[in-house]
Amino acid sequence: MKSKLLLILSLSFYLFSCNGQNTHIPAAVTSAAPVKINRFDKELFKLVDTGDSTRQAEITGGYPQMLDVLGKGILNMKSPAMPGFFDKLTSYYSEPTLKSLYADAIRQYDDVSQIEQQLGNGFAWLKACFPSMQIPAIYMHVSGFNQNVLVGDSLLSISIDKYLGEEYPLYQEFFYDFQRRLMTPEHIVPDYLAGWLMSEYPFEGKENVLLDRMIYEGKIKYLIHQAFPELTPEQLMGYTVASYNWCKENEANLWKAIIERKHLYTPDQMTTTKYFDSTPSVFLSSDAPGNIGSWIGWQIVDKYMKETDATPEALMQNNDSQAILTASKYKP
Structure with missing residues (x-):
């Protein structure tokens, strides 16, 4: 073999608890x-x-x-x-x-x-x-x-x-x-x-494109938190409570900064990698914690699952990151 x-x-790891609105998500065992x-x-x-x-x-x-x-x-x-x-x-x-x-x-x-x-x-x-x-x-x-x-x-x-x-x-x-x-x-x-x-379900997107990486990491984090909802979002992401709260309070500003800097689609390996480093994301804000790309990816996927009522299997089989973003109606 x-x-x-x-x-x-x-x-x-992980962030933002789902409210259980998707009817195709089994309850945690x-x-x-x-x-x-x-x-x-x-x-x-x-x-x-x-x-x-x-x-x-x-x-x-x-x-x-x-x-x-x-x-x-x-x-x-x-x-x-x-x-x-x-x-x-x-x-x-x-x-x-x-x-x-x-x-x-x-x-x-x-x-x-x-x-x-x-x-x-x-x-x-x-x-x-x-x-x-x-x-x-x-x-x-x-x-x-x-x-x-x-x-x-x-x-x-x-x-x-x-x-x-x-x-x-x-x-x-x-x-x-x-x-x-x-x-x-x-x-x-x-x-x-x-x-x-x-x-x-290995990553099949473009490694140097931020949106592709965000959606993939977000899928993993979304599903793991569904399996273990007893773990707090900040624990799963490795954030402090203060950092987690900062992310929620500044989610709209973070998304705006990504769009304005044209980071979402521009194929740039060095820039994309920064969004997934564990080092604090000071390139975006002095208060931003690390791995901010995964955090935002989770928010998009969570919104997508609520909007579409997709099954976990359909989520993982969908490799069109732009289609997921569009269907999520993500506008923090």
Whole structure:
């Protein structure tokens, strides 16, 4: 089977609660069967920690596809069968700071039963929206702040060292506060689902056109919030309450600035990228938070879903960003 690999460095999250006016949106699920998480992270750490090469055959037999995906995504090695694969693997994870981070991650996530329940609820909701969607095998890994989400054929894994909490000491050294707000346990399950949605419905627009990127990111954020409405919009976006309120109060001004600067349609990769960076969007306003493009995209998609009563499947299959904007009647 031909392997596909989707590497998602960071998954930025969400905003603006929907009022449930679309009759085709299933209610969030709260009592589905849990989804089992395959603890590749624990098994790999045993190999790294003990240096026992006899474990190589065991982990190769138990997690062949996960080794393949991790090797390509993190080690830049095409196959676990390549000479020196396990030497490079153990060397990478034996770096003292990374090894300590690894140990902290699997200690904090020793028991993942609550996450498994939330995953069960989330994927049950996705299955209700997308009946033909295949539910992947779920894994956990540690990347050392490298690839946050790894997706392969029928496989989805998340890097748990990204979710140790805002106050985790090592985060204080390497990340800004606006980045750390997304590095908390409540973002694990939304990131799992967003990663799978983006794998099943990859971006097909023009990467350098702001509107295309906005609508795509807005679709993902809209659907994830429908699956987990208990999470506040500011939590999902990684915003403070003040930043979230600022966005709502200044939505019309933000949209006006985008139109006046001709950013919406002009194919400019550098400018478009700025709208999706986690860094505060000071190019628009000194008070604007980061990832403002995703925020506005969510507002457009939310309006579109209310105006058209479209199904989630129809939403994801519609790749005409201009048609979505027009039908949304978005005029903040």
